[in-house]
Amino acid sequence: MNTTKQPIAALAVADQAENGRVRSRTDASPHSRGTVSIDGAPIGIENLTKQYGTTTAVSGINLEIRAGEFLSLLGPSGSGKTTLLMMLAGFEFPTEGRLTLGANDITRMAPNKRNIGMVFQRYALFPHMTVRQNIAYPLKMRKVPKVEIPDRVERALAMVQLSGYGDRMPSQLSGGQQQRVAVARALVFEPPVLLMDEPLSALDRKMRERMQIEIKQLQQRLGVTVVYVTHDQEEALTMSDRIAVMGNGCIQQVGTAFELYERPATPFVADFIGKMNFIPSTCVAIGDENVTVRVISDEMIDIPRHQIRVATPPAVGDTLDLAIRPERVGIEKASAGHVRGVGGVVEARAYVGAFQWYIVRLADGTVVHIQSQSGDAGAKNIEEREVVDITFEPAALHVFRGG
Ligand SMILES: Nc1ncnc2c1ncn2[C@@H]1O[C@H](COP(=O)(O)OP(=O)(O)OP(=O)(O)O)[C@@H](O)[C@H]1O
Ligand SMILES: [Mg+2]
Structure with a gap:
């Protein structure tokens, strides 16, 4: 009371x-x-x-x-x-x-x-x-x-x-x-x-x-x-x-x-509250602590099991959606010949004062929205049509069954 x-x-x-x-x-x-x-x-x-x-x-x-x-x-x-x-x-x-x-x-x-x-x-x-x-x-x-x-x-x-x-x-x-x-x-x-x-x-x-x-x-x-x-x-x-x-x-x-x-x-709920990216992936390994998924371009990500929000435990080969907020995705200019995360191309960008918005298209067509702080060094001088690496903060990923 x-x-x-x-x-x-x-x-x-x-x-x-x-x-x-x-x-x-x-x-x-x-x-x-x-x-x-x-x-x-x-x-x-x-x-x-x-x-x-x-x-x-x-x-x-x-x-x-x-x-x-x-x-x-x-x-x-x-x-x-x-x-x-x-x-x-x-x-x-x-x-x-x-x-x-x-x-x-x-x-x-x-x-x-x-x-x-x-x-x-x-x-x-x-x-x-x-x-x-x-x-x-x-x-x-x-x-x-x-x-x-x-x-x-x-x-x-x-x-x-x-x-x-x-x-x-x-x-x-x-x-x-x-x-x-x-x-x-x-x-x-x-x-x-x-x-x-x-x-x-x-x-x-x-x-x-x-x-x-x-x-x-x-x-x-x-x-x-x-x-x-x-x-x-x-x-x-x-x-x-x-x-x-x-x-x-x-x-x-x-x-x-x-x-x-x-x-x-x-x-x-993930989609309705705030903004959320959904990135398709495939489950490739299941360990005691982590589930490993593959995102396009063979990028492997280990995700703590408690972040897996599916009713029945996933099996190897299952399609899973990785959900992540735009502010938890990192963006960097692609270093020549060395993709450190998932590669993509910047389709659009907008300056909104305290932060920048990027829309990046991955090789499989998935669109990822990214919000980075305007002072963020990694995201400096990224232009439209530029090839970038994007990285996901593992702790910020929510995993749902893919559709
Ligand atoms: N008197 C009614 N007769 C038949 N269908 C109804 C009636 N009242 C509501 N519905 C239906 O029930 C569903 C829920 O309607 P409701 O009015 O509760 O939605 P809401 O969440 O309040 O939507 P909104 O945000 O548009 O006000 C809708 O599919 C609506 O068409
Ligand atoms: Mg109503």
């Missing part, structure tokens, strides 16, 4: 559904007076599957989200992120599996009973209501005593740094301000869990970066559990305690930004 969180005002209720539909709650918050902090609740996801006809949108997901954790769902379009979030919120019911919130089974519980706040991609504020009325609306729905409402709305506004904006209409606010109102409305009833589905995607870069920091700080202060959907990996890397990478309705890997980047479990 987060120990740095501070008390916030007891806030109100906003279980708004998509497109501005609002669901009412009749149970008033237990903290309807005074100041409190929100305690996050853990979420359990067991074997969760959602089918739409013949489409499997979410397929057998298992995941434990810790109380107070900021977990991002990151994945390409159509990977099932929104579907998973909708099941957590209760707007969709799973075809199979089980969901728990704290000690409660919420699998088939109505959304308005779950005590979960939600922020959607589009702000979904009521356009005909002022900011104050938007935030007050769910309090009214929960039959919070009228005398308490103005105070609670003001505190909610202050929480998202919009004091003084209560009388404006949503159309008189910037996109970022509208989204902050949506956040205030979702947090106003002190839900232990806040779900956010690409809440910043409509904002420009600068506003998005500011809001990322604000949302993260708010989450830490309140101690609320956040499940945050994004397809922007930088956003996920910046904000999250852990990231679940989704692909084809499945969770491909869950981990910290560091773990996903340094130890990707599958080629999908």
Whole structure:
């Protein structure tokens, strides 16, 4: 549990559904007076599957989200992120599996009973209501005593740094301000869990970066559990305690930004997080500690066995893909008649300030992207169409089964 969180005002209720539909709650918050902090609740996801006809949108997901954790769902379009979030919120019911919130089974519980706040991609504020009325609306729905409402709305506004904006209409606010109102409305009833589905995607870069920091700080202060959907990996890397990478309705890997980047479990994750080269090779020997592979031009590389990420142990003759980040590939002018690594030809190069990018084509047609420090002596004066040697840092290679 987060120990740095501070008390916030007891806030109100906003279980708004998509497109501005609002669901009412009749149970008033237990903290309807005074100041409190929100305690996050853990979420359990067991074997969760959602089918739409013949489409499997979410397929057998298992995941434990810790109380107070900021977990991002990151994945390409159509990977099932929104579907998973909708099941957590209760707007969709799973075809199979089980969901728990704290000690409660919420699998088939109505959304308005779950005590979960939600922020959607589009702000979904009521356009005909002022900011104050938007935030007050769910309090009214929960039959919070009228005398308490103005105070609670003001505190909610202050929480998202919009004091003084209560009388404006949503159309008189910037996109970022509208989204902050949506956040205030979702947090106003002190839900232990806040779900956010690409809440910043409509904002420009600068506003998005500011809001990322604000949302993260708010989450830490309140101690609320956040499940945050994004397809922007930088956003996920910046904000999250852990990231679940989704692909084809499945969770491909869950981990910290560091773990996903340094130890990707599958080629999908390796390719999706950051930039990755895949270089075909053939397994030629298997030792106790190392597996030896041959890359084109008979270059042999010994790779520690723990870097081999294949389900079944490789055999001699197997095709294996060597995955390596562009910054872990070395490049040098080919020394005449003496190829020290794998030979290739520079197809393109670009100077990007602190580093240089090279695109090198190997003899078998494989394209390798290389990022080298601008001060790197080996890479000095390399021009396009030049023959180069490239070398792979063995410790930086991840080995997957080739396709
Ligand atoms: N109501 C629905 N009926 C039928 N198919 C659906 C429905 N909702 C989602 N799908 C399908 O389920 C899959 C997952 O969709 P989902 O919206 O969860 O993806 P996503 O990861 O949120 O994508 P995006 O990044 O584009 O928002 C897709 O193939 C989609 O077409
Ligand atoms: Mg989506």
